Structure formats: C-alpha cells, structure tokens
Amino acid sequence: MTDRTHTTMESHPDILEMRERHALAERAASTPQGQAVEALSLLCGLYLAASPWIAGFNGFSTLTVNNLITGIAYTLLLSGFGHAYERTHARAWAAALLGVWTIIAPWVVAGNVDTTRTVVNNVIVGIVALLLALAASAAAGKTDRTDRGRTARMAR
Template structure:
C-alpha cells in the first residue's frame, strides 16, 4: 500500500481553514435563520397530526410525519452544532421535504382530507426550501476564498 492510499481527511493540509469556513458559514445570519426555521418546521411536522386531529383518521401519515419531523429537527440541531459534518444531510432534508409533499397520496391513496394535504404540502415545501438553503449556505461558505461577510 502506498502512502497516498493511507491519506485521511485528518491529514489534509487545509483542514483547519475548512473548519473555520464552515463555522463562519454556520454562524452567519442566513444560516442561523435557515437552521432555526428548519427546526421549527421539523417540530411542526412531528406534532401536526395531533394538533390538526388527523392522527386517528390517518395513522400511517401521522407516523410518517412524526418520524420525519423528528429527523428534520435532529438534522437542524446538528447543522447548528457541527455544520462541517452535516452539510450533506442538509440536502437530505430537501428530499425529505419532497417526500412529505407526496406522502399523503402515496401512503393513504384514498380519502386524503384537505387538512392533511395542505399541511403536508406547505410543511414539505418549506422543509425542502430550507434544506436547499442550508446546503447552499454551507457549500458557499466552504468554497469561499478569504473572509466574506455574507457567509
């Protein structure tokens, strides 16, 4: 095995600089706002079946929303605490948001009430947009050359 095959990220010469860029990006105003709203969207998604009273009529969607809401909230908290490790999961929240939009029709193919689909469409779209925004902010911060006040 050659020396290049044993190269790890910990040996990367720009590791400290990359960490500083991620921390600057994650501490910026847009990142804090995106992460905060993503946390709120995840919490709302988790509790919405009980607040909107569709947990008994659509238990599969209620379970889907609970699990995915907790996942989005955990990712949002993780983005705040360790952005350099979570940048790819911010993109996953965009996929989760798209699934939340489509899930009422896929999981419960009949009798999707207006309350369920409006809730899931709005919450899923917000989650997808915030996931894309968080990923873009962190990717922009990791690629920034020098100190830019926007990231």
C-alpha cells in the same frame, strides 16, 4: 548524521487545515442567515412531527406515524448546522428529499385522502422543509467554494 525536523501536533498540516475549516464553519453558522435556517429548520421538523395532533388528522394512523418519523429525521438532519458544517451539504440534500416526501406522503401513505387539511398541511410543510433544506445546501456549497478558494490561494 541526518537532520530530523521535529514537528509538533500544533504545526501538523492536517491540524492546521481542520482548524481553518472549523473557524470557517463557525463564521458561516454564526451569520444571521445560518442561524435563521437552523432555527426555522428545527421549528419546521418539530411541527412536522407534531402536525397530526396540531392539524387534527390523527385518524390516519399510517400518516400520523409517517409525519412523526419524518419530522424527527428532518430535525436531526438539519439541527447542529454549525457543528457538522462540512457535512451539511449532504445532510441538506437528504432533508430536501424528506421535504419532497412530506409533500407526496398523503397520497402514497394514506392512499385515498379525504381530508383537505391533511393534504394542505403536508404540502405547505413539505414546501417549507424543501426550501429550508435547499437554503442550507446553498450555504454549505458557498462555504465549500470559499474554502477551496482559500486553500488554492494558500497553496500559491
């Protein structure tokens, strides 16, 4: 007769790994740095979406639509920092590309930009967005390295 070991779902190795990952993500997202990056990213994305009306350059209709869409996309990419922490690294790099796009958009989208406030607004917001995305990526990378080190120690 074969001895079968019955395992419950609670003791399955994949479940245990997922729980450990979730606990690590929650700890990282609950740090002041993680909360600050998430909150500032949310504000940055919302400001980018509303900036044509706040800074007063809504005369450039293509740039207005561009900033609205880019701001919403940026906000969605970096909001929920802790809920999808294992995917934050890839999302942060996509958000960094949106930050770079925000910097160059006045020249690419609007063509010959006459308004200084349009350029200044997009360059400043783009730099802030890029720096916040890089901070989120660094935090996610740090968590991944910590997780890999913990997994290697558990395997020994």
